[in-house]
Amino acid sequence: MDHEELREKLDESYRIGCPFGHSARIPSEERETAYCRSCNKSHPFEDLIDKAERPISHGSLRL
Ligand SMILES: [Zn+2]
Numbered sequence: 001m002d003h004e005e006l007r008e009k010l011d012e013s014y015r016i017g018c019p020f021g022h023s024a025r026i027p028s029e030e031r032e033t034a035y036c037r038s039c040n041k042s043h044p045f046e047d048l049i050d051k052a053e054r055p056i057s058h059g060s061l062r063l
Helices: 003-012
Strands: 033-036 041-044
Antiparallel strands (some): 033 041
16 A cells, blocks of 8 residues: 555545554654554554454454
8 A cells, every 4th residue: 555545544534553453543744654642652654554454353342
């Protein structure tokens, strides 16, 4: 996934998550990173995961 596509997905959906399964919701304007509030750090775009392509099991989640 190229970074332009990733940035669009960050803006439009909750698909993109940090490498630890959180939702990294704050793409940086000047860097190719997204900030994760749960981790309290920024992750480079190439470390982010697309949940639509790698679905997270909901078996352990109580919704
Ligand atoms: Zn995180």
